[in-house]
Amino acid sequence: MTSLSILVIDDEPLMRMSIVDALQAVGHDVQEAADGTEGLALLQTKPFDLVITDLRLPGADGVQIVRACQQAPRRPEVIVITAHGSVDTAVQAMKSGAHDYITKPFSMDELLLIVARVADMVSLRQENVQLREELKSKFAFEGIVGKSQRMRDVLEKVKLVAKTDATVLIAGESGTGKELIANAIHHNSPRRAHPLIKVSCAALPETLLEAELFGHEKGAFTGALKQRRGRFELAHRGTLFLDEIGEISPVVQVKLLRVLQERQFERVGGTETIDVDVRLVCATQKDLKKEVAAGRFREDLYYRLNVVPIELPPLRERKEDVLAITEHLLQVAGERLKQPAKTLSPKAREILLRYPFPGNVRELENTIERAVALAQLNESIEAWDLCGEAQCPFLKGGEPLPDCGFCAVAYSGPTSPTIEDTTLSAARERFERAHILDVLHRADWSKTMAAKMLGLSRKALWEKCKRYGIVTPGDEQEP
Numbered sequence: 001m002t003s004l005s006i007l008v009i010d011d012e013p014l015m016r017m018s019i020v021d022a023l024q025a026v027g028h029d030v031q032e033a034a035d036g037t038e039g040l041a042l043l044q045t046k047p048f049d050l051v052i053t054d055l056r057l058p059g060a061d062g063v064q065i066v067r068a069c070q071q072a073p074r075r076p077e078v079i080v081i082t083a084h085g086s087v088d089t090a091v092q093a094m095k096s097g098a099h100d101y102i103t104k105p106f107s108m109d110e111l112l113l114i115v116a117r118v119a120d121m122v123s124l125r126q127e128n129v130q131l132r133e134e135l136k137s138k139f140a141f142e143g144i145v146g147k148s149q150r151m152r153d154v155l156e157k158v159k160l161v162a163k164t165d166a167t168v169l170i171a172g173e174s175g176t177g178k179e180l181i182a183n184a185i186h187h188n189s190p191r192r193a194h195p196l197i198k199v200s201c202a203a204l205p206e207t208l209l210e211a212e213l214f215g216h217e218k219g220a221f222t223g224a225l226k227q228r229r230g231r232f233e234l235a236h237r238g239t240l241f242l243d244e245i246g247e248i249s250p251v252v253q254v255k256l257l258r259v260l261q262e263r264q265f266e267r268v269g270g271t272e273t274i275d276v277d278v279r280l281v282c283a284t285q286k287d288l289k290k291e292v293a294a295g296r297f298r299e300d301l302y303y304r305l306n307v308v309p310i311e312l313p314p315l316r317e318r319k320e321d322v323l324a325i326t327e328h329l330l331q332v333a334g335e336r337l338k339q340p341a342k343t344l345s346p347k348a349r350e351i352l353l354r355y356p357f358p359g360n361v362r363e364l365e366n367t368i369e370r371a372v373a374l375a376q377l378n379e380s381i382e383a384w385d386l387c388g389e390a391q392c393p394f395l396k397g398g399e400p401l402p403d404c405g406f407c408a409v410a411y412s413g414p415t416s417p418t419i420e421d422t423t424l425s426a427a428r429e430r431f432e433r434a435h436i437l438d439v440l441h442r443a444d445w446s447k448t449m450a451a452k453m454l455g456l457s458r459k460a461l462w463e464k465c466k467r468y469g470i471v472t473p474g475d476e477q478e479p
């Protein structure tokens with residue numbers, strides 16, 4: 001568990017000592033003060049994550065302490081201890097910004113549970129700050145967020161290949177960022193001052209595509225009223241991005257092969273040979289090698305295009321990126337709405353990590369944008385904000401929606417996903433699961449490292465992950 005730095009202020013020595021002992025026993029760093037004056041003085045000297053204070057105190061009362069905490073370094077959260085019957089003052093303390101209150105008499109378990117929740121919140125906040133810092137520095141490249149090893153490898157390759165004139169073939173499922181990478185290659189290349197021209201080969205029938213790429217002479221076909229330059233000519237000295245290259249017909253394949261070999265072509269219906277200096281970047285969702293094997297794509301063209309292959313892994317195979325991209329999107333949304341960036345609730349985070357994202361980054365982008373809109377004024381995105389339905393019934397405790405992928409993920413979870421059980425054992429499980437996820441994340445998803453940090457054997461951690469339905473990036477995908 002995250003160890004907090006805590007200040008306990010209470011004038012009753014016995015009460016103070018038992019609280020201090022209980023907190024130290026679970027690993028927190030605790031200081032104590034016997035009255036309000038001493039408490040206020042300590043607040044100025046050292047940063048605390050949490051202050052637990054009696055409401056009625058000699059020197060300064062709990063409400064004053066709450067106010068002082070808002071000015072103190074690190075702005076500690078406050079839990080106020082109230083006597084039975086002093087509900088009015090407790091309400092006042094909450095209104096002044098206390099995090100929670102607890103009424104005497106209470107058990108140490110009750111107090112520890114509230115403290116554990118604060119610890120959760122603090123660690124989430126720290127993680128957000130850390131992620132944001134990382135984004136600013138080494139993981140951002142032309143708006144491309146990539147924290148996973150595989151994406152970092154891709155970005156390294158992009159940086160190297162951008163400097164050259166080599167033909168690049170980008171392969172990846174829909175929404176994995178192929179166009180983003182093509183942009184990055186052009187804008188980091190010596191050709192950046194010249195045009196980047198894009199053509200979607202899937203959008204046009206064969207004859208039109210041919211004319212689009214190579215241009216045509218006046219009268220080349222019905223409707224060709226004047227001469228027109230093609231995309232290859234327009235991209236002269238720059239980069240031509242051919243999207244969905246797997247869709248081009250055999251005739252266009254031949255013509256493309258010739259341009260690649262000779263850097264020359266003729267416009268449709270023309271005889272004049274045109275020389276061009278174009279760098280080619282292509283993208284495909286299809287496995288081109290399979291297309292070659294099936295006889296639908298020329299092998300010689302395939303080798304010409306596949307000089308530098310860049311493969312973009314699906315998002316479900318790089319779960320670290322799910323969180324890093326989400327963080328990036330939340331920050332962008334926050335800036336747009338002129339609000340502080342929203343955070344993710346532990347449950348929402350868990351569902352994002354387990355959801356397979358068939359639409360990859362594009363789907364994640366849509367999901368987060370929708371969730372930000374649904375969460376409106378709330379500080380954090382809750383699990384039900386991820387669902388397409390404005391008020392996802394299942395995640396709030398009702399039946400799952402039949403078509404909702406997020407519901408399906410939550411529903412397949414082995415523990416009760418939503419109903420906020422009030423029993424201590426349910427709360428403990430909730431905490432345990434969130435904490436394991438947190439530590440796994442900090443251990444960069446190494447189970448060996450996480451087990452060590454948690455003080456568990458690898459087997460025990462594995463069993464807990466299974467029990468709580470925690471899927472880590474290295475795990476086999478669920479069917």
Ligand SMILES: Nc1ncnc2c1ncn2[C@@H]1O[C@H](COP(=O)(O)OP(=O)(O)OP(=O)(O)O)[C@@H](O)[C@H]1O
Nearest residue numbers: 143144145146173174175176177178179180361362
């Ligand atoms: N690593 C990333 N970091 C930030 N945004 C990303 C990343 N990858 C993709 N995106 C965003 O996801 C969306 C989809 O990316 P892009 O259009 O490049 O995908 P694509 O592979 O070309 O998809 P398609 O095959 O459907 O055309 C874009 O809005 C893009 O900005």
Ligand SMILES: [Mg+2]
Nearest residue numbers: 175178179243
């Ligand atoms: Mg695309």
